[in-house]
Amino acid sequence: MDSDEALYARVKHGDIRAFDELYARYATRLFGFLRPQLPGRPDAEDVFHEAMMATLESDEVAFDRGSFRTWLYRIARNLVLNRLRSRGRGEHALLKLGAADDEPAPPADDRVAHGQLLRALDGAVARLPSPLSDVYHLRSSGLSYEEMATVLGIPLGTLKSRMNQMVNVLREELKPWTTAR
Amino acid sequence: MDDCSLIQTDLLGYHFATVGDDERAAVEAHLLGCTACLRTYLALKARIDRDERDGQREQPSEAARLRLRGAVEVRFRPTPARRLSRWLRRPVPLYQGLAAAAVVAVAAAFAPALARALHPEPVAHAAERVDTARPETKSLTIY
Numbered sequence: 001m002d003s004d005e006a007l008y009a010r011v012k013h014g015d016i017r018a019f020d021e022l023y024a025r026y027a028t029r030l031f032g033f034l035r036p037q038l039p040g041r042p043d044a045e046d047v048f049h050e051a052m053m054a055t056l057e058s059d060e061v062a063f064d065r066g067s068f069r070t071w072l073y074r075i076a077r078n079l080v081l082n083r084l085r086s087r088g089r090g091e092h093a094l095l096k097l098g099a100a101d102d103e104p105a106p107p108a109d110d111r112v113a114h115g116q117l118l119r120a121l122d123g124a125v126a127r128l129p130s131p132l133s134d135v136y137h138l139r140s141s142g143l144s145y146e147e148m149a150t151v152l153g154i155p156l157g158t159l160k161s162r163m164n165q166m167v168n169v170l171r172e173e174l175k176p177w178t179t180a181r
Numbered sequence: 182m183d184d185c186s187l188i189q190t191d192l193l194g195y196h197f198a199t200v201g202d203d204e205r206a207a208v209e210a211h212l213l214g215c216t217a218c219l220r221t222y223l224a225l226k227a228r229i230d231r232d233e234r235d236g237q238r239e240q241p242s243e244a245a246r247l248r249l250r251g252a253v254e255v256r257f258r259p260t261p262a263r264r265l266s267r268w269l270r271r272p273v274p275l276y277q278g279l280a281a282a283a284v285v286a287v288a289a290a291f292a293p294a295l296a297r298a299l300h301p302e303p304v305a306h307a308a309e310r311v312d313t314a315r316p317e318t319k320s321l322t323i324y
Binding site (some may be wrong): 011013018020027028030031032041044045051052053056121122163 | 191193199220221224229239240241242245249250253254256257259263295
């Protein structure tokens with residue numbers, strides 16, 4: 001199986017099948033990264049398009065493994081931030097959005113029902129502050145700690161600390177659904 | 182650490198690999214013996230890894246995929262100009278670069294001699310000397 005970087009090189013030489021393969025690899029992951037951070041599906045599709053094009057057009061992708069993915073997510077993240085800024089929707093708006101989705105208190109007899117637990121998780125993730133939300137979404141997209149640190153432009157130690165913080169916040173939020181068994 | 186509630190609060194830490202080795206081993210041991218916790222963990226993992234949401238994998242619409250594919254096709258379609266540009270910008274190995282530089286240096290050093298050999302200068306003939314100091318005497322016809 002060709003690496004992402006080999007496919008990237010082939011796309012730049014006009015090989016559309018290489019693009020199809022790259023698309024298949026990232027359609028779900030990258031879109032899943034973008035979708036919860038943007039207000040609407042069309043926004044997520046636009047940013048997906050822009051991020052893929054910008055990454056393919058860029059000459060910054062080196063030929064070591066992982067560089068395509070790192071570059072793609074870095075560009076995608078910047079595009080998300082730009083779009084939110086340009087619409088005047090920053091972190092506060094996202095937090096507000098998350099707060100609006102507050103889950104009702106779980107019923108006492110079925111607190112660990114998976115559906116509710118997952119909805120609670122979605123709500124908790126939506127309420128995460130921006131730095132923690134970034135690490136959640138990048139990690140969910142399958143990036144390694146090193147790749148995440150590169151995308152976010154922070155030292156590895158800071159990243160690990162944010163990961164711990166993020167897990168603690170989510171754990172606290174999900175406690176009502178997980179402790180009473 | 183057999184208590185399901187304790188294990189379940191650690192599932193997130195386990196998934197994101199923020200727990201220590203002991204906690205990790207305890208969670209794994211518990212998951213192997215507790216179907217309920219295992220199901221909960223798999224449900225959380227599927228949601229976090231975005232394997233599925235509401236029973237389906239989310240990705241851009243078919244129209245968005247075709248739009249992107251078309252844009253990529255137009256942008257990277259090979260044309261003679263792009264082929265030439267790529268050829269000029271292709272990475273050249275060091276030894277090839279050095280060899281090319283040596284050839285250019287040798288050519289530059291020998292170029293004048295070679296040019297002289299190929300196009301020898303014509304031998305200059307002694308030009309007839311014309312004394313311009315005196316006006317040319319024209320033959321006079323004396324009647």
